[in-house]
Amino acid sequence: MYPFTELARGFKTYWRGVKWLKQHPFYLLLLLIPSLLGLIGVVVAGTLFLQNHAALLKIFLFEPGQGWLWVILYYLALLFFHISAFVAILLIGFILSNVIAAPIYEVISQAIEKEFFPQSTDELSFWQSFRLVPEELKKMLLVGILSLAFFMVPGLNVLALFGAAFLVSWDFYDYPLARRGLKLGQRIRLARSDAWAMLGMSIWFTIPLLQIVLVPMAVVGGTLMGLEKLAKQKSLS
Numbered sequence: 001m002y003p004f005t006e007l008a009r010g011f012k013t014y015w016r017g018v019k020w021l022k023q024h025p026f027y028l029l030l031l032l033i034p035s036l037l038g039l040i041g042v043v044v045a046g047t048l049f050l051q052n053h054a055a056l057l058k059i060f061l062f063e064p065g066q067g068w069l070w071v072i073l074y075y076l077a078l079l080f081f082h083i084s085a086f087v088a089i090l091l092i093g094f095i096l097s098n099v100i101a102a103p104i105y106e107v108i109s110q111a112i113e114k115e116f117f118p119q120s121t122d123e124l125s126f127w128q129s130f131r132l133v134p135e136e137l138k139k140m141l142l143v144g145i146l147s148l149a150f151f152m153v154p155g156l157n158v159l160a161l162f163g164a165a166f167l168v169s170w171d172f173y174d175y176p177l178a179r180r181g182l183k184l185g186q187r188i189r190l191a192r193s194d195a196w197a198m199l200g201m202s203i204w205f206t207i208p209l210l211q212i213v214l215v216p217m218a219v220v221g222g223t224l225m226g227l228e229k230l231a232k233q234k235s236l237s
Contacts, residue, residue, distance in 0.1 A: 172222025
């Protein structure tokens with residue numbers, strides 16, 4: 001029952017974040033910026049796909065042979081091609097909003113920490129932040145490799161949207177951990193114990209098109225989950 005309990009916790013934590021945003025309309029309005037960026041990314045990617053549809057079909061799809069079996073295989077491949085393209089378009093919206101809007105997420109994450117855990121707020125100096133750059137580059141490389149694997153590896157690509165949603169949850173969870181200057185390995189170990197809860201939060205991100213609005217709001221829940229993990233670790237030490 002433990003995974004189901006953790007899934008429910010992540011599910012509820014997301015809504016805790018939404019309630020907090022309702023009480024802080026300024027931050028809710030601020031999150032319209034990444035939502036708008038995600039929408040622009042989806043529209044641009046979708047337009048480019050439609051404009052190059054015929055050329056892409058020639059590149060990625062085989063010519064149907066003779067016989068009914070080839071016809072069935074061709075149309076199955078055609079269906080899979082369009083599903084993959086749809087997922088890729090949504091992923092572009094994910095990535096664009098997440099990367100460009102990272103400073104907005106950081107501001108909101110810090111505001112949450114100051115409200116819920118004012119005694120534990122840690123501010124890094126410029127030099128400490130600079131020394132953290134290699135760890136962030138490692139994280140970007142890891143996320144990039146996992147994203148490509150989800151999208152490119154046959155079998156895994158059908159899970160691309162779920163994989164991307166989980167990585168977004170981890171990214172939000174990681175904000176307070178990164179602010180404390182923890183190494184990437186330490187942050188991964190802490191996050192691993194909350195993996196099921198992050199998966200529960202990620203369920204909201206898999207709703208087609210709506211996730212453009214739902215994803216940015218998860219910065220609150222993700223930050224709360226990370227802060228609660230840090231508080232628990234501190235109480236045990």
